[in-house]
Amino acid sequence: MQPLAEIVFGxxxxxxxxxxxxxxxxxxxxxxxxxxxxxxALMMLGAYLAWTLTAAGLPLALALPAAILLMGxxxxxxxxxxxxxxxxRPNLVLAVVITTLAAGSLVENGxxxxxxxxxxxxxxxxxxSMTIGPIGVSLHQLxxxxxxxxxxxxxxxxxxxxxxxxxxxxVAQNEDSAQLVGLxxxxxxxxxxxxxxxxxxxxxxxxxxxxxxxxxxxGDPLLKALIVVVFGGISSISGPIFAAYLIGFLEAxxxxxxxxxxxxxxxxxxxxxxxxxxxxxxxxxxxxxxx
Amino acid sequence: xxxxxxxxxxxxxxxxxxxxxxxxxxxxxxxxxxxxxPNGHGKTxxxxxxxxxxxxxxxxxxxxxxxxxxxxxxxxxxxxxxxVPQGNRLFPDLSIAECLALGAWTRRARAVEDENxxxxxxxxxxxxxxxxxxxxxxxxxxxxxxxxxxxxMGAPRLLVxxxxxxxxxxxxxxxxxxxxxxxSAAGVPLVIVDEDVELLLGLAxxxxxxxxxxxxxxxxPGETIGHDAIMAMYFGH
Numbered sequence: 429m430q431p432l433a434e435i436v437f438g439x440x441x442x443x444x445x446x447x448x449x450x451x452x453x454x455x456x457x458x459x460x461x462x463x464x465x466x467x468x469a470l471m472m473l474g475a476y477l478a479w480t481l482t483a484a485g486l487p488l489a490l491a492l493p494a495a496i497l498l499m500g501x502x503x504x505x506x507x508x509x510x511x512x513x514x515x516x517r518p519n520l521v522l523a524v525v526i527t528t529l530a531a532g533s534l535v536e537n538g539x540x541x542x543x544x545x546x547x548x549x550x551x552x553x554x555x556x557s558m559t560i561g562p563i564g565v566s567l568h569q570l571x572x573x574x575x576x577x578x579x580x581x582x583x584x585x586x587x588x589x590x591x592x593x594x595x596x597x598x599v600a601q602n603e604d605s606a607q608l609v610g611l612x613x614x615x616x617x618x619x620x621x622x623x624x625x626x627x628x629x630x631x632x633x634x635x636x637x638x639x640x641x642x643x644x645x646x647g648d649p650l651l652k653a654l655i656v657v658v659f660g661g662i663s664s665i666s667g668p669i670f671a672a673y674l675i676g677f678l679e680a681x682x683x684x685x686x687x688x689x690x691x692x693x694x695x696x697x698x699x700x701x702x703x704x705x706x707x708x709x710x711x712x713x714x715x716x717x718x719x
Numbered sequence: 720x721x722x723x724x725x726x727x728x729x730x731x732x733x734x735x736x737x738x739x740x741x742x743x744x745x746x747x748x749x750x751x752x753x754x755x756x757p758n759g760h761g762k763t764x765x766x767x768x769x770x771x772x773x774x775x776x777x778x779x780x781x782x783x784x785x786x787x788x789x790x791x792x793x794x795x796x797x798x799x800x801x802x803v804p805q806g807n808r809l810f811p812d813l814s815i816a817e818c819l820a821l822g823a824w825t826r827r828a829r830a831v832e833d834e835n836x837x838x839x840x841x842x843x844x845x846x847x848x849x850x851x852x853x854x855x856x857x858x859x860x861x862x863x864x865x866x867x868x869x870x871x872m873g874a875p876r877l878l879v880x881x882x883x884x885x886x887x888x889x890x891x892x893x894x895x896x897x898x899x900x901x902x903s904a905a906g907v908p909l910v911i912v913d914e915d916v917e918l919l920l921g922l923a924x925x926x927x928x929x930x931x932x933x934x935x936x937x938x939x940p941g942e943t944i945g946h947d948a949i950m951a952m953y954f955g956h
Contacts, residue, residue, distance in 0.1 A: 595824065597810070598813060604772060608772070609824050610793050
Protein backbone atom coordinates (compact mmCIF):
# COMPACT_ATOMS: atom_id res chain seq x y z
CA MET A 429 0.00 0.00 0.00
CA GLN A 430 2.69 2.47 0.97
CA PRO A 431 4.81 2.10 -2.18
CA LEU A 432 1.74 2.57 -4.35
CA ALA A 433 0.78 5.71 -2.46
CA GLU A 434 4.35 7.02 -2.82
CA ILE A 435 4.30 6.36 -6.56
CA VAL A 436 0.93 8.04 -7.02
CA PHE A 437 1.94 11.07 -4.99
CA GLY A 438 5.37 11.32 -6.61
CA UNK A 439 3.83 10.91 -10.06
CA UNK A 440 1.25 13.60 -9.44
CA UNK A 441 3.91 15.95 -8.13
CA UNK A 442 6.42 15.44 -10.93
CA UNK A 443 3.60 15.41 -13.48
CA UNK A 444 2.39 18.78 -12.23
CA UNK A 445 5.81 20.36 -12.66
CA UNK A 446 6.29 18.81 -16.10
CA UNK A 447 2.83 19.91 -17.18
CA UNK A 448 3.52 23.46 -16.06
CA UNK A 449 6.80 23.53 -17.98
CA UNK A 450 5.58 21.62 -21.02
CA UNK A 451 2.44 23.64 -21.55
CA UNK A 452 4.42 26.87 -21.86
CA UNK A 453 6.73 25.31 -24.40
CA UNK A 454 3.75 23.93 -26.32
CA UNK A 455 1.99 27.28 -26.27
CA UNK A 456 4.89 28.92 -28.08
CA UNK A 457 5.27 26.01 -30.47
CA UNK A 458 1.61 25.98 -31.45
CA UNK A 459 1.31 29.73 -31.96
CA UNK A 460 4.67 30.58 -33.50
CA UNK A 461 6.02 27.22 -34.59
CA UNK A 462 9.35 27.59 -32.79
CA UNK A 463 10.95 25.90 -29.83
CA UNK A 464 12.03 28.19 -27.05
CA UNK A 465 15.28 26.83 -25.67
CA UNK A 466 15.42 29.66 -23.16
CA UNK A 467 12.38 28.17 -21.42
CA UNK A 468 14.51 26.59 -18.69
CA ALA A 469 16.38 29.84 -18.13
CA LEU A 470 13.04 31.66 -17.89
CA MET A 471 11.95 29.17 -15.26
CA MET A 472 15.11 29.88 -13.27
CA LEU A 473 14.68 33.63 -13.72
CA GLY A 474 11.15 33.40 -12.29
CA ALA A 475 12.48 31.64 -9.21
CA TYR A 476 15.25 34.21 -8.76
CA LEU A 477 12.87 37.14 -9.23
CA ALA A 478 10.56 35.72 -6.57
CA TRP A 479 13.56 35.10 -4.32
CA THR A 480 14.76 38.70 -4.76
CA LEU A 481 11.34 40.00 -3.84
CA THR A 482 11.01 37.78 -0.78
CA ALA A 483 14.56 38.65 0.26
CA ALA A 484 13.50 42.30 0.08
CA GLY A 485 10.86 41.48 2.66
CA LEU A 486 7.80 40.85 0.51
CA PRO A 487 5.67 37.90 1.59
CA LEU A 488 5.49 35.09 -0.96
CA ALA A 489 1.79 35.79 -1.50
CA LEU A 490 2.82 39.10 -3.09
CA ALA A 491 6.20 38.10 -4.47
CA LEU A 492 4.69 35.24 -6.48
CA PRO A 493 2.18 37.26 -8.53
CA ALA A 494 4.71 40.08 -8.93
CA ALA A 495 7.38 37.69 -10.21
CA ILE A 496 4.88 36.11 -12.59
CA LEU A 497 3.91 39.51 -14.00
CA LEU A 498 7.57 40.43 -14.41
CA MET A 499 8.13 37.12 -16.16
CA GLY A 500 5.35 38.02 -18.59
CA UNK A 501 7.34 41.12 -19.44
CA UNK A 502 10.52 39.09 -19.77
CA UNK A 503 8.81 36.69 -22.17
CA UNK A 504 7.56 39.59 -24.22
CA UNK A 505 11.06 41.09 -24.39
CA UNK A 506 12.61 37.77 -25.34
CA UNK A 507 10.12 37.46 -28.19
CA UNK A 508 10.70 41.01 -29.38
CA UNK A 509 14.47 40.66 -29.10
CA UNK A 510 15.35 37.29 -30.55
CA UNK A 511 12.27 35.80 -32.21
CA UNK A 512 10.24 38.52 -33.90
CA UNK A 513 13.12 39.84 -36.04
CA UNK A 514 13.49 36.38 -37.58
CA UNK A 515 9.84 35.75 -38.44
CA UNK A 516 9.37 35.36 -42.15
CA ARG A 517 13.01 34.49 -42.75
CA PRO A 518 14.04 31.11 -44.08
CA ASN A 519 15.22 28.57 -41.50
CA LEU A 520 13.16 30.21 -38.80
CA VAL A 521 13.01 27.12 -36.59
CA LEU A 522 16.77 26.55 -36.54
CA ALA A 523 17.59 30.23 -36.19
CA VAL A 524 15.30 30.50 -33.18
CA VAL A 525 16.91 27.41 -31.61
CA ILE A 526 20.21 29.28 -31.74
CA THR A 527 18.91 32.70 -30.65
CA THR A 528 16.88 31.31 -27.74
CA LEU A 529 19.80 29.10 -26.64
CA ALA A 530 21.97 32.20 -26.71
CA ALA A 531 19.42 34.26 -24.81
CA GLY A 532 19.01 31.45 -22.28
CA SER A 533 22.74 31.26 -21.73
CA LEU A 534 22.89 35.05 -21.37
CA VAL A 535 20.15 35.01 -18.73
CA GLU A 536 21.77 32.10 -16.91
CA ASN A 537 25.17 33.75 -16.75
CA GLY A 538 23.64 37.12 -15.97
CA UNK A 539 21.93 35.59 -12.94
CA UNK A 540 25.19 33.88 -11.99
CA UNK A 541 26.95 37.26 -12.12
CA UNK A 542 24.24 39.02 -10.18
CA UNK A 543 23.49 36.42 -7.50
CA UNK A 544 26.59 34.26 -7.39
CA UNK A 545 26.65 30.49 -7.48
CA UNK A 546 25.55 29.89 -3.90
CA UNK A 547 22.30 27.93 -3.68
CA UNK A 548 19.20 29.72 -2.52
CA UNK A 549 15.80 28.56 -1.48
CA UNK A 550 12.35 30.09 -1.69
CA UNK A 551 9.87 29.76 1.13
CA UNK A 552 7.35 26.99 0.43
CA UNK A 553 3.87 27.87 -0.80
CA UNK A 554 2.46 26.33 2.35
CA UNK A 555 4.54 25.44 5.42
CA UNK A 556 4.33 22.08 7.10
CA SER A 557 3.36 18.58 6.21
CA MET A 558 0.55 16.14 6.76
CA THR A 559 -0.20 12.45 6.61
CA ILE A 560 -2.40 11.07 3.88
CA GLY A 561 -3.10 7.41 4.53
CA PRO A 562 0.21 5.61 4.76
CA ILE A 563 2.50 8.47 3.65
CA GLY A 564 3.60 11.82 4.93
CA VAL A 565 3.55 14.61 2.36
CA SER A 566 4.75 18.19 2.42
CA LEU A 567 1.99 20.74 2.08
CA HIS A 568 4.11 22.59 -0.48
CA GLN A 569 4.05 19.61 -2.80
CA LEU A 570 0.36 19.05 -2.14
CA UNK A 571 -0.33 22.71 -2.98
CA UNK A 572 1.51 22.30 -6.27
CA UNK A 573 -0.50 19.18 -7.10
CA UNK A 574 -3.74 21.03 -6.42
CA UNK A 575 -2.79 24.38 -7.97
CA UNK A 576 -1.48 23.04 -11.26
CA UNK A 577 -4.80 21.70 -12.61
CA UNK A 578 -6.42 25.00 -11.64
CA UNK A 579 -3.82 26.99 -13.57
CA UNK A 580 -4.07 24.66 -16.55
CA UNK A 581 -7.86 24.83 -16.49
CA UNK A 582 -7.71 28.62 -16.39
CA UNK A 583 -5.37 28.58 -19.39
CA UNK A 584 -7.72 26.23 -21.23
CA UNK A 585 -10.72 28.43 -20.47
CA UNK A 586 -8.79 31.48 -21.62
CA UNK A 587 -7.88 29.79 -24.90
CA UNK A 588 -11.31 28.36 -25.64
CA UNK A 589 -13.76 30.80 -24.08
CA UNK A 590 -12.35 34.27 -24.64
CA UNK A 591 -11.98 36.33 -27.77
CA UNK A 592 -8.28 36.89 -27.13
CA UNK A 593 -7.77 33.15 -26.65
CA UNK A 594 -9.62 32.56 -29.90
CA UNK A 595 -7.24 34.98 -31.61
CA UNK A 596 -4.22 33.12 -30.17
CA UNK A 597 -5.54 29.83 -31.48
CA UNK A 598 -6.23 31.41 -34.87
CA VAL A 599 -2.80 32.93 -35.33
CA ALA A 600 -1.37 29.47 -34.70
CA GLN A 601 -3.34 28.08 -37.61
CA ASN A 602 -2.99 30.62 -40.38
CA GLU A 603 -0.94 33.77 -40.10
CA ASP A 604 -2.09 35.35 -43.36
CA SER A 605 -5.75 34.88 -42.57
CA ALA A 606 -5.14 36.13 -39.05
CA GLN A 607 -3.75 39.37 -40.49
CA LEU A 608 -6.64 39.68 -42.92
CA VAL A 609 -9.23 39.70 -40.15
CA GLY A 610 -7.21 42.42 -38.43
CA LEU A 611 -5.37 40.49 -35.73
CA UNK A 612 -2.15 42.07 -34.52
CA UNK A 613 0.08 39.09 -35.13
CA UNK A 614 3.16 40.61 -33.50
CA UNK A 615 1.22 41.38 -30.32
CA UNK A 616 -0.26 37.88 -30.21
CA UNK A 617 3.21 36.36 -30.59
CA UNK A 618 4.33 38.58 -27.73
CA UNK A 619 1.35 37.44 -25.67
CA UNK A 620 2.11 33.78 -26.35
CA UNK A 621 5.68 34.28 -25.14
CA UNK A 622 4.56 36.31 -22.15
CA UNK A 623 2.09 33.62 -21.07
CA UNK A 624 4.65 30.91 -21.66
CA UNK A 625 7.29 32.73 -19.62
CA UNK A 626 4.82 33.31 -16.80
CA UNK A 627 4.04 29.61 -16.67
CA UNK A 628 7.76 28.84 -16.66
CA UNK A 629 8.27 31.36 -13.86
CA UNK A 630 5.51 29.73 -11.83
CA UNK A 631 7.14 26.34 -12.32
CA UNK A 632 10.42 27.89 -11.14
CA UNK A 633 8.79 29.22 -7.99
CA UNK A 634 7.26 25.80 -7.37
CA UNK A 635 10.63 24.11 -7.74
CA UNK A 636 12.51 26.79 -5.78
CA UNK A 637 10.28 26.11 -2.80
CA UNK A 638 11.39 22.56 -2.23
CA UNK A 639 14.80 22.24 -3.86
CA UNK A 640 17.85 24.49 -3.84
CA UNK A 641 17.96 27.05 -6.61
CA UNK A 642 20.99 27.66 -8.77
CA UNK A 643 21.45 29.55 -12.04
CA UNK A 644 21.66 26.20 -13.87
CA UNK A 645 18.48 24.82 -12.35
CA UNK A 646 16.50 25.25 -15.60
CA GLY A 647 18.47 22.69 -17.58
CA ASP A 648 16.83 19.52 -16.36
CA PRO A 649 13.26 20.88 -16.37
CA LEU A 650 13.79 22.12 -19.95
CA LEU A 651 14.89 18.65 -20.97
CA LYS A 652 11.90 17.10 -19.25
CA ALA A 653 9.56 19.63 -20.83
CA LEU A 654 10.97 18.78 -24.25
CA ILE A 655 10.41 15.08 -23.59
CA VAL A 656 6.88 15.74 -22.42
CA VAL A 657 6.03 17.93 -25.38
CA VAL A 658 7.52 15.57 -27.96
CA PHE A 659 5.99 12.56 -26.23
CA GLY A 660 2.53 14.10 -26.03
CA GLY A 661 2.57 15.61 -29.48
CA ILE A 662 3.89 19.07 -30.17
CA SER A 663 0.84 20.42 -31.90
CA SER A 664 -1.58 20.79 -29.03
CA ILE A 665 -1.81 22.00 -25.47
CA SER A 666 -3.72 19.03 -24.08
CA GLY A 667 -1.30 16.43 -25.46
CA PRO A 668 1.68 17.60 -23.41
CA ILE A 669 -0.48 17.87 -20.29
CA PHE A 670 -1.54 14.22 -20.46
CA ALA A 671 2.01 13.26 -21.35
CA ALA A 672 3.39 15.23 -18.39
CA TYR A 673 1.36 13.24 -15.90
CA LEU A 674 2.06 9.98 -17.70
CA ILE A 675 5.80 10.65 -17.58
CA GLY A 676 5.52 11.76 -13.97
CA PHE A 677 3.94 8.44 -13.02
CA LEU A 678 6.35 6.48 -15.16
CA GLU A 679 9.26 8.23 -13.50
CA ALA A 680 7.89 7.66 -10.01
CA UNK A 681 7.28 4.00 -10.77
CA UNK A 682 10.68 3.52 -12.35
CA UNK A 683 12.41 5.25 -9.44
CA UNK A 684 10.73 2.80 -7.13
CA UNK A 685 11.10 -0.35 -9.23
CA UNK A 686 14.45 0.15 -10.95
CA UNK A 687 16.13 2.95 -9.03
CA UNK A 688 17.07 6.54 -9.72
CA UNK A 689 19.95 5.82 -12.09
CA UNK A 690 17.94 3.72 -14.49
CA UNK A 691 15.07 6.16 -14.75
CA UNK A 692 16.40 8.54 -17.45
CA UNK A 693 17.34 5.60 -19.67
CA UNK A 694 13.91 4.05 -19.19
CA UNK A 695 12.20 7.36 -19.95
CA UNK A 696 14.12 7.75 -23.18
CA UNK A 697 13.48 4.13 -24.13
CA UNK A 698 9.76 4.72 -23.71
CA UNK A 699 9.97 8.02 -25.61
CA UNK A 700 11.88 6.52 -28.51
CA UNK A 701 9.65 3.48 -28.83
CA UNK A 702 6.55 5.68 -28.71
CA UNK A 703 7.91 7.92 -31.44
CA UNK A 704 8.68 4.90 -33.61
CA UNK A 705 5.02 3.89 -33.46
CA UNK A 706 3.47 7.36 -33.37
CA UNK A 707 5.96 9.91 -34.71
CA UNK A 708 3.46 12.73 -34.22
CA UNK A 709 3.30 12.05 -30.48
CA UNK A 710 0.99 10.05 -28.28
CA UNK A 711 -1.95 12.43 -28.03
CA UNK A 712 -1.46 14.51 -31.16
CA UNK A 713 -4.51 15.33 -33.23
CA UNK A 714 -4.08 15.09 -36.96
CA UNK A 715 -3.43 18.79 -37.32
CA UNK A 716 -1.96 21.55 -35.20
CA UNK A 717 -4.31 23.07 -32.72
CA UNK A 718 -4.02 24.83 -29.45
CA UNK A 719 -6.81 23.50 -27.29
CA UNK B 720 -16.01 62.22 -52.43
CA UNK B 721 -12.80 60.46 -53.40
CA UNK B 722 -12.89 57.13 -55.15
CA UNK B 723 -12.91 54.05 -52.91
CA UNK B 724 -9.71 52.88 -54.49
CA UNK B 725 -6.99 54.88 -56.23
CA UNK B 726 -3.75 53.20 -57.12
CA UNK B 727 -0.82 55.11 -58.58
CA UNK B 728 2.32 53.68 -60.14
CA UNK B 729 2.37 50.73 -57.78
CA UNK B 730 5.56 48.67 -57.75
CA UNK B 731 5.51 45.51 -55.63
CA UNK B 732 6.82 41.98 -55.57
CA UNK B 733 8.52 39.35 -53.49
CA UNK B 734 12.19 39.68 -52.64
CA UNK B 735 14.06 40.37 -55.85
CA UNK B 736 11.13 39.49 -58.09
CA UNK B 737 9.05 42.51 -59.07
CA UNK B 738 5.52 41.55 -60.05
CA UNK B 739 3.75 44.89 -60.36
CA UNK B 740 5.55 47.38 -62.59
CA UNK B 741 3.90 50.73 -61.95
CA UNK B 742 0.25 49.75 -61.93
CA UNK B 743 -2.34 52.52 -61.79
CA UNK B 744 -6.12 52.32 -61.53
CA UNK B 745 -9.05 54.20 -60.07
CA UNK B 746 -11.99 52.06 -59.12
CA UNK B 747 -15.14 51.75 -57.14
CA UNK B 748 -16.89 54.96 -58.16
CA UNK B 749 -19.39 53.10 -60.32
CA UNK B 750 -20.24 49.83 -58.67
CA UNK B 751 -18.30 46.62 -58.54
CA UNK B 752 -14.89 46.19 -60.07
CA UNK B 753 -13.72 43.09 -61.89
CA UNK B 754 -10.09 42.15 -62.43
CA UNK B 755 -9.07 39.57 -64.96
CA UNK B 756 -5.97 38.49 -66.75
CA PRO B 757 -3.62 35.58 -67.14
CA ASN B 758 -2.26 33.82 -64.06
CA GLY B 759 1.05 35.03 -62.75
CA HIS B 760 0.59 38.57 -64.02
CA GLY B 761 -0.02 40.25 -60.70
CA LYS B 762 -3.70 40.07 -59.78
CA THR B 763 -3.11 38.39 -56.44
CA UNK B 764 -0.03 40.52 -55.72
CA UNK B 765 -2.13 43.62 -56.36
CA UNK B 766 -4.73 42.43 -53.86
CA UNK B 767 -2.04 41.51 -51.32
CA UNK B 768 -0.51 44.96 -51.68
CA UNK B 769 -3.92 46.53 -51.14
CA UNK B 770 -4.43 44.62 -47.91
CA UNK B 771 -0.91 45.29 -46.66
CA UNK B 772 0.39 41.72 -46.85
CA UNK B 773 2.90 42.80 -49.49
CA UNK B 774 4.87 46.01 -48.97
CA UNK B 775 4.98 48.05 -52.16
CA UNK B 776 8.43 49.39 -53.01
CA UNK B 777 6.99 52.42 -54.80
CA UNK B 778 3.68 54.01 -55.65
CA UNK B 779 0.59 54.83 -53.69
CA UNK B 780 -2.69 53.20 -52.68
CA UNK B 781 -5.55 55.41 -51.49
CA UNK B 782 -8.67 54.05 -49.86
CA UNK B 783 -11.50 56.63 -49.87
CA UNK B 784 -8.85 59.30 -50.24
CA UNK B 785 -6.67 58.13 -47.36
CA UNK B 786 -3.15 56.93 -48.10
CA UNK B 787 -2.96 53.33 -46.89
CA UNK B 788 0.17 52.32 -48.81
CA UNK B 789 2.33 51.64 -45.79
CA UNK B 790 -0.30 50.79 -43.20
CA UNK B 791 -0.26 47.39 -41.50
CA UNK B 792 -2.83 44.78 -42.61
CA UNK B 793 -4.46 45.29 -39.24
CA UNK B 794 -4.92 49.03 -39.81
CA UNK B 795 -6.21 48.45 -43.32
CA UNK B 796 -8.78 45.91 -42.12
CA UNK B 797 -9.76 48.44 -39.47
CA UNK B 798 -10.62 50.92 -42.21
CA UNK B 799 -12.97 48.47 -43.87
CA UNK B 800 -10.88 47.21 -46.78
CA UNK B 801 -11.43 43.48 -46.40
CA UNK B 802 -9.52 40.96 -48.49
CA VAL B 803 -10.74 37.39 -48.85
CA PRO B 804 -7.71 35.56 -50.19
CA GLN B 805 -7.62 32.89 -52.83
CA GLY B 806 -8.09 29.27 -51.76
CA ASN B 807 -8.35 30.42 -48.17
CA ARG B 808 -7.58 27.63 -45.72
CA LEU B 809 -8.92 29.87 -42.99
CA PHE B 810 -8.45 28.39 -39.52
CA PRO B 811 -8.84 24.61 -39.91
CA ASP B 812 -9.56 23.81 -36.29
CA LEU B 813 -11.90 26.67 -35.54
CA SER B 814 -15.63 26.27 -35.97
CA ILE B 815 -17.59 28.33 -38.45
CA ALA B 816 -19.00 30.41 -35.60
CA GLU B 817 -15.46 31.06 -34.29
CA CYS B 818 -14.22 32.13 -37.72
CA LEU B 819 -17.09 34.57 -38.03
CA ALA B 820 -16.39 35.93 -34.55
CA LEU B 821 -12.79 36.56 -35.59
CA GLY B 822 -14.01 38.21 -38.77
CA ALA B 823 -15.58 40.86 -36.55
CA TRP B 824 -12.34 41.47 -34.66
CA THR B 825 -11.92 45.18 -35.40
CA ARG B 826 -13.75 47.75 -33.32
CA ARG B 827 -15.74 48.98 -36.30
CA ALA B 828 -16.89 45.47 -37.11
CA ARG B 829 -17.69 44.47 -33.55
CA ALA B 830 -20.27 47.21 -33.27
CA VAL B 831 -22.34 45.57 -36.01
CA GLU B 832 -21.37 41.96 -35.33
CA ASP B 833 -24.83 40.52 -34.66
CA GLU B 834 -26.32 42.29 -37.65
CA ASN B 835 -23.58 41.00 -39.93
CA UNK B 836 -23.87 37.48 -38.58
CA UNK B 837 -27.55 37.42 -39.45
CA UNK B 838 -26.78 38.78 -42.87
CA UNK B 839 -24.12 36.10 -43.42
CA UNK B 840 -26.50 33.38 -42.22
CA UNK B 841 -29.15 34.61 -44.64
CA UNK B 842 -26.75 34.62 -47.59
CA UNK B 843 -25.19 31.26 -46.68
CA UNK B 844 -27.99 29.12 -45.21
CA UNK B 845 -25.77 26.07 -45.69
CA UNK B 846 -23.37 27.42 -43.05
CA UNK B 847 -26.05 28.30 -40.54
CA UNK B 848 -26.88 24.59 -40.35
CA UNK B 849 -23.43 23.67 -39.15
CA UNK B 850 -22.34 26.58 -37.04
CA UNK B 851 -20.25 24.48 -34.61
CA UNK B 852 -18.45 22.36 -37.19
CA UNK B 853 -14.67 22.80 -37.59
CA UNK B 854 -13.66 24.38 -40.88
CA UNK B 855 -11.34 21.51 -41.80
CA UNK B 856 -14.33 19.14 -42.07
CA UNK B 857 -16.02 21.33 -44.71
CA UNK B 858 -15.85 20.90 -48.47
CA UNK B 859 -13.89 23.37 -50.58
CA UNK B 860 -17.03 25.22 -51.58
CA UNK B 861 -18.29 25.47 -48.03
CA UNK B 862 -14.90 26.70 -46.87
CA UNK B 863 -15.03 29.37 -49.53
CA UNK B 864 -18.45 30.38 -48.18
CA UNK B 865 -17.07 30.64 -44.64
CA UNK B 866 -14.23 32.69 -46.06
CA UNK B 867 -16.56 35.19 -47.69
CA UNK B 868 -18.86 35.20 -44.66
CA UNK B 869 -15.83 35.95 -42.45
CA UNK B 870 -15.01 38.84 -44.78
CA UNK B 871 -18.58 40.13 -44.46
CA MET B 872 -18.23 40.07 -40.68
CA GLY B 873 -15.48 42.68 -41.02
CA ALA B 874 -18.08 45.31 -42.00
CA PRO B 875 -16.42 45.90 -45.37
CA ARG B 876 -16.59 49.26 -47.09
CA LEU B 877 -14.92 47.43 -49.93
CA LEU B 878 -14.80 43.64 -50.14
CA VAL B 879 -12.00 42.13 -52.18
CA UNK B 880 -12.64 38.59 -53.39
CA UNK B 881 -9.78 36.65 -54.95
CA UNK B 882 -11.05 33.82 -57.16
CA UNK B 883 -14.10 32.93 -55.07
CA UNK B 884 -15.14 30.14 -57.44
CA UNK B 885 -11.69 28.67 -58.12
CA UNK B 886 -11.66 24.90 -58.36
CA UNK B 887 -15.34 24.40 -57.65
CA UNK B 888 -17.75 22.15 -59.49
CA UNK B 889 -20.14 23.96 -61.89
CA UNK B 890 -23.07 23.47 -59.52
CA UNK B 891 -21.22 24.84 -56.49
CA UNK B 892 -19.80 27.59 -58.64
CA UNK B 893 -23.34 28.71 -59.46
CA UNK B 894 -24.32 28.55 -55.80
CA UNK B 895 -21.33 30.65 -54.83
CA UNK B 896 -21.88 33.12 -57.67
CA UNK B 897 -25.45 33.48 -56.40
CA UNK B 898 -24.12 34.22 -52.92
CA UNK B 899 -21.64 36.77 -54.24
CA UNK B 900 -24.50 38.47 -56.10
CA UNK B 901 -26.46 38.51 -52.84
CA UNK B 902 -23.48 40.08 -51.03
CA SER B 903 -23.31 42.75 -53.71
CA ALA B 904 -27.07 43.28 -53.58
CA ALA B 905 -26.76 43.85 -49.83
CA GLY B 906 -24.84 46.99 -50.72
CA VAL B 907 -21.23 45.86 -50.26
CA PRO B 908 -19.02 47.17 -53.07
CA LEU B 909 -16.80 44.44 -54.47
CA VAL B 910 -13.44 44.09 -56.13
CA ILE B 911 -13.53 40.65 -57.59
CA VAL B 912 -10.95 38.53 -59.37
CA ASP B 913 -12.22 35.44 -61.13
CA GLU B 914 -11.40 33.29 -64.10
CA ASP B 915 -15.11 32.83 -64.73
CA VAL B 916 -15.71 35.63 -67.21
CA GLU B 917 -19.49 35.21 -67.18
CA LEU B 918 -19.50 35.72 -63.41
CA LEU B 919 -17.37 38.85 -63.75
CA LEU B 920 -19.50 40.32 -66.52
CA GLY B 921 -22.63 39.61 -64.50
CA LEU B 922 -21.28 41.30 -61.37
CA ALA B 923 -19.05 44.13 -62.47
CA UNK B 924 -19.54 46.90 -64.99
CA UNK B 925 -16.02 48.19 -64.56
CA UNK B 926 -13.33 45.75 -65.61
CA UNK B 927 -9.55 45.84 -65.67
CA UNK B 928 -7.19 43.53 -67.48
CA UNK B 929 -4.09 42.95 -65.36
CA UNK B 930 -1.27 41.99 -67.65
CA UNK B 931 2.51 41.96 -67.16
CA UNK B 932 2.09 43.70 -63.81
CA UNK B 933 0.20 46.71 -65.18
CA UNK B 934 -3.30 47.50 -66.33
CA UNK B 935 -3.45 46.23 -69.90
CA UNK B 936 -6.95 47.45 -70.64
CA UNK B 937 -9.87 49.07 -68.90
CA UNK B 938 -13.51 48.49 -69.76
CA UNK B 939 -15.58 51.34 -68.36
CA PRO B 940 -19.22 51.06 -67.39
CA GLY B 941 -21.36 51.53 -70.45
CA GLU B 942 -18.80 50.04 -72.78
CA THR B 943 -20.12 46.70 -73.86
CA ILE B 944 -17.79 43.83 -74.21
CA GLY B 945 -18.47 40.24 -75.06
CA HIS B 946 -17.04 37.06 -73.72
CA ASP B 947 -15.02 36.59 -76.92
CA ALA B 948 -13.38 39.98 -76.70
CA ILE B 949 -12.26 39.20 -73.16
CA MET B 950 -10.93 35.83 -74.19
CA ALA B 951 -8.99 37.59 -76.94
CA MET B 952 -7.47 39.90 -74.31
CA TYR B 953 -6.45 36.93 -72.20
CA PHE B 954 -4.64 35.23 -74.97
CA GLY B 955 -3.55 38.19 -77.05
CA HIS B 956 -3.82 38.38 -80.82
